[in-house]
Amino acid sequence: MPLPIVIFWFRRDLRLLDNAGLYHALKTGTSVLPIFIYDTDILDKLEEKKDKRVHFIHDAIAGIQEKLVGLGSTLQVLHGTPIESFKRLTEEYNIAAVFTNHDYEPSAIKRDKDVASFLNSKGIPLHTFKDQVIFEQKEVVKDNNEPYTVYTPYSRKWKEKLNNFYLKQYPTQKYFTNFYKQAPKRLPSLTDIGFQSSPPDVVPTTLDEDIAKHYDKTRDFPAIHGTTKLSVHLRFGTVSIRHLATQAKELNATLLNELIWRDFYQMILSNFPHVVNGAFKKEYDNIPWRNNEKEFELWCTGQTGYPIIDAGMRQLNETGFMHNRVRMIVASFLTKDLLIDWRWGEAYFAEKLLDYDLAANNGGWQWAAGSGCDAAPYFRVFNPYLQTQKFDPELKYIRHWVPEYEQLTYARPVVDHGMARERCLKAYKVGLNK
Numbered sequence: 547m548p549l550p551i552v553i554f555w556f557r558r559d560l561r562l563l564d565n566a567g568l569y570h571a572l573k574t575g576t577s578v579l580p581i582f583i584y585d586t587d588i589l590d591k592l593e594e595k596k597d598k599r600v601h602f603i604h605d606a607i608a609g610i611q612e613k614l615v616g617l618g619s620t621l622q623v624l625h626g627t628p629i630e631s632f633k634r635l636t637e638e639y640n641i642a643a644v645f646t647n648h649d650y651e652p653s654a655i656k657r658d659k660d661v662a663s664f665l666n667s668k669g670i671p672l673h674t675f676k677d678q679v680i681f682e683q684k685e686v687v688k689d690n691n692e693p694y695t696v697y698t699p700y701s702r703k704w705k706e707k708l709n710n711f712y713l714k715q716y717p718t719q720k721y722f723t724n725f726y727k728q729a730p731k732r733l734p735s736l737t738d739i740g741f742q743s744s745p746p747d748v749v750p751t752t753l754d755e756d757i758a759k760h761y762d763k764t765r766d767f768p769a770i771h772g773t774t775k776l777s778v779h780l781r782f783g784t785v786s787i788r789h790l791a792t793q794a795k796e797l798n799a800t801l802l803n804e805l806i807w808r809d810f811y812q813m814i815l816s817n818f819p820h821v822v823n824g825a826f827k828k829e830y831d832n833i834p835w836r837n838n839e840k841e842f843e844l845w846c847t848g849q850t851g852y853p854i855i856d857a858g859m860r861q862l863n864e865t866g867f868m869h870n871r872v873r874m875i876v877a878s879f880l881t882k883d884l885l886i887d888w889r890w891g892e893a894y895f896a897e898k899l900l901d902y903d904l905a906a907n908n909g910g911w912q913w914a915a916g917s918g919c920d921a922a923p924y925f926r927v928f929n930p931y932l933q934t935q936k937f938d939p940e941l942k943y944i945r946h947w948v949p950e951y952e953q954l955t956y957a958r959p960v961v962d963h964g965m966a967r968e969r970c971l972k973a974y975k976v977g978l979n980k
Contacts, residue, residue: 549577550642551726553635556582556621557654559647559677559783560606562613562722564715566677571645572721579639579726580614582607584625584739587657596744598866598900599782604736605745606784611733619725623733628661641670647677647783650816651904678783679809680704680712680791683816686809693817694810695826695919701806713792746900747865749775751785753793762800768857768869769942774801775867777901780808811909814919821908821918830917830924833977836885844960845880846894848948851959852930854938855879857947866900871937877914878928883966885973888915916974924974927967 554571560582562568571578589600611621624631635641644665649658662672676682686704687693694700736743753774757764764772779785787805794802818826825831844850848859858872868876873895880891892911896902912918916926938944950956 548640550640552576552578552642553639553644554578554580555644555646556580556607556610557646557783558649558781560603560610561784561786562610563718564786564789565647565718565783566675566716567645567647567673569716569718569721570673570675571643572718572724574643575724576642577726578645578724579622580610580619581622581624581631581635582610583628583631584623584734585628585657586625587627589739589741594897595740596742598744598746599902600739600741601736601744602746602778602900603782604741606782607733611730614725615730617722617725618727620728620730621733622731625734625739628657629664632661632664636665636668636670641665641668643671643673645673645675648674648682649678650682650812652815652819652822678780678787679812680787680805681707681809681813683813686813693813695814695818697807697810697920700810700813701803704806704809708795713788713795715786715788746778747867749778751779753790753797755793755797758793758797758801761798765800766871766937768872769938769940769946773870777903778867781901781903807909808906811905814909815905818919821912822904825915825917826912826919827917827921829978830915832979833887833915833917834885834973835887836973837887837890838884841884841960842880842886842890844957845876845884845886845891849957849960850879851957852879852963853941853944853948853951853956854930854934856951856957857938857944860947862895862898866898868899869943871933872943873910874914875928875930875933877911878922878926879930881911881915882927882970883930883961883963885966885970888912888917924978925971927970929963929967931963 552571552574554568559565559567607621607623614621624634649655658674665672681704684693686700686707753776757772757774761772764770776785776790780787791802791805794805815821845855846859848856848863850856854872855876858868858876862868877891880886881888888911892907895907899907909918913921916922916924934944944951
């Protein structure tokens, strides 16, 4: 019988430093074999085989492998379903336990339950840990122990509870000698897993302190480099939320608030999983959406005749990124001006966003539609022209992404905003019986 090993399963935590589950695995003193699974249950649903996210993951895994090889170890990368992958691993190794970090999405919870059941049948425990948020599920609750559904009191309690214990980093490097020693294994190429090269734009891997210090003054202006651009790293765990929150706490309160919003939406998803398929406020499922497919296509392709909308959608389609202020504007336009179901927009963002995260994406879309927790009221309809005057006054962002907008060839507005606003209010009143 070969000596027992412990497995650490990388998922949304693609880093060696300050990784909760990895720390606990290494600290057992048993040799730790790190693995990653290209999950076909997820990848097979991606129709676009030039997916920037898959390329980003592939690069992150290569970075981990380089560090592990330097430590005399290796990453074992599998391609298949998690159950198939663990069947192979249990045949190859004497596994004492499997360690990983929590994932709060309903499909991931089911996956982990199925994996735990399989491992349990082999006498192998699955241990999971909090890693991608500061506070999870019901760690920050009202005095009556119920989860918050409004951000402001949640954020107040979040800050009251925050102390150095929750920001303390896990010193994984102290135990790097416990990685399983074996010759480097070949990593699957993108072609091996059925994808093509599609490198994302280079994004910073560390927080720019100058940007962070001025974040509250610059974050709403899409033409300037005024945001951290770290959302994709948070999404895939290539940076530590504890490290970033520590920096934000010291540098800028507004930036810290954005990280609290992230925890808030993860908490909402954990406690109210019905938001994945329907409105948080269930009466909003009665809105009589128009769902005009031609208008949706114009929105998707950035041909609405509203320059700020078109700029945002073209930026998304080309780069996989969209400035957060513009995300709110295009979401309001789709749901309010065009009266198209927020789920259509949410699904399009899920397909295109490099930093796509179910909790934040769902929360943002339901906020715009008025159907979410602590959402914008249904009668708040962003005026694209006023938003442009306020946040892109020199039209630099628009000119970059919609160079033809001042020419006769530019698309005519798909709808009159004033008329659309009145139509929206009437439709919402009907749906909500107000």
